[in-house]
Amino acid sequence: MKTALPGAALLAVALTACASTPAAGSSDIADPYEGFNRQMFAFNNGLDKYALEPAATAYKTVTPEYARDRFTDFLRNLRAPVIFANDVLQGEPKRAGTTFARFGINTTVGILGLWDAASLAGLDRHQEDFGQTLAVWGVESGPYLVLPVIGATTPRDLAGIGVDRAINPMTWVQLDNDDDTDLAIRAGLGIAGAFNARVRLEDQINTLNAQPEPYIALRRIYSSSRQAEILNGRVNEETAYDDLPDFDDFDEFDEFEE
Numbered sequence: 001m002k003t004a005l006p007g008a009a010l011l012a013v014a015l016t017a018c019a020s021t022p023a024a025g026s027s028d029i030a031d032p033y034e035g036f037n038r039q040m041f042a043f044n045n046g047l048d049k050y051a052l053e054p055a056a057t058a059y060k061t062v063t064p065e066y067a068r069d070r071f072t073d074f075l076r077n078l079r080a081p082v083i084f085a086n087d088v089l090q091g092e093p094k095r096a097g098t099t100f101a102r103f104g105i106n107t108t109v110g111i112l113g114l115w116d117a118a119s120l121a122g123l124d125r126h127q128e129d130f131g132q133t134l135a136v137w138g139v140e141s142g143p144y145l146v147l148p149v150i151g152a153t154t155p156r157d158l159a160g161i162g163v164d165r166a167i168n169p170m171t172w173v174q175l176d177n178d179d180d181t182d183l184a185i186r187a188g189l190g191i192a193g194a195f196n197a198r199v200r201l202e203d204q205i206n207t208l209n210a211q212p213e214p215y216i217a218l219r220r221i222y223s224s225s226r227q228a229e230i231l232n233g234r235v236n237e238e239t240a241y242d243d244l245p246d247f248d249d250f251d252e253f254d255e256f257e258e
Contacts, residue, residue, distance in 0.1 A: 029144040029154070029223040037146040041215050044151055048198075048205075056198035068196050070114045075193050076125065077106045077113025082168050086128035090136045095232070098123050127229060130167075131160025135230040144219055152222040 031037060060068075080103035087096035102118035102125060110117040119125065134156050135141065142155035153161075165171050175182045198205075211217040 028220055029141065031144045031219060033143060033145065037144065038215055040146040040148050041218070043148055044146070045209070045214075047149070052194065052198055056195045056202075059192075059195035060199045068199060071192065071196055072200065073106070073110070073116045074113045075189070075196070076116070077103065077110070078170055079168075080106075082164050083126070083128045085167050086130055086133045086164075089130075089133045090128065092232075095126060095128075098126070099128075126232070129157075129160050130163040131157035131226075132230050134160055135226075141226075144222070152218055157226070 080099055084096055084099040084103065087093075087099055102123050105118040105121060105123070106113045106116060109115075116125070131154075139156055141157070145153050145155070145158075147153060150158075170186075175185050208214055208217055208221075
């Protein structure tokens with residue numbers, strides 16, 4: 001049964017979209033709808049301030065850090081089939097092999113992904129999605145967009161989200177024979193994943209909001225980090241952004257999207 005990602009989970013992505021180290025990439029992305037985008041950015045910030053942040057703070061209070069870390073590893077492992085499919089579609093057999101091996105090790109030795117045992121074995125994780133695959137195939141990104149709840153994106157990445165959802169086994173697997181139970185499980189995982197992400201990225205979000213122009217900073221982070229992901233981390237020193245804050249790696253919990 002396909003279900004919608006709860007708004008809280010999308011909002012966690014909205015405020016931290018591509019909140020990874022802003023390495024390398026292209027020039028600032030075209031933003032012809034800046035007026036609309038700024039309004040949506042302010043809307044998403046308001047939702048975070050008055051809804052997601054207080055809820056995430058309560059979640060942090062009642063959930064030990066160890067448990068949050070295990071849940072993060074679990075969610076990351078669930079996304080491995082999508083990453084593997086995009087590795088293959090991009091013609092990256094070595095990275096596909098790493099993803100396949102990571103999933104096997106973490107699902108077994110790591111007990112359903114609750115521990116990232118593969119990293120201890122030297123198999124580092126990486127992130128792929130169909131938006132990146134489209135870029136590798138030569139599809140242009142289109143203009144920068146900030147959408148309510150969804151956050152920073154482009155037409156290419158929006159299309160990628162839909163394809164990733166379609167090829168994700170979690171979209172179709174029956175968790176229980178009852179559709180309502182399936183909906184409740186997916187919603188619960190999505191909401192908990194949003195809280196988990198918000199807690200983990202608290203310092204990064206505060207750093208972003210402390211910038212003189214948070215909207216411009218997020219746009220540049222989104223543009224440069226997406227380009228770095230498309231290039232699989234290869235840095236173009238001539239276009240690197242040295243004036244932006246560093247951000248930790250963030251996984252969008254796409255397995256529960258829409």
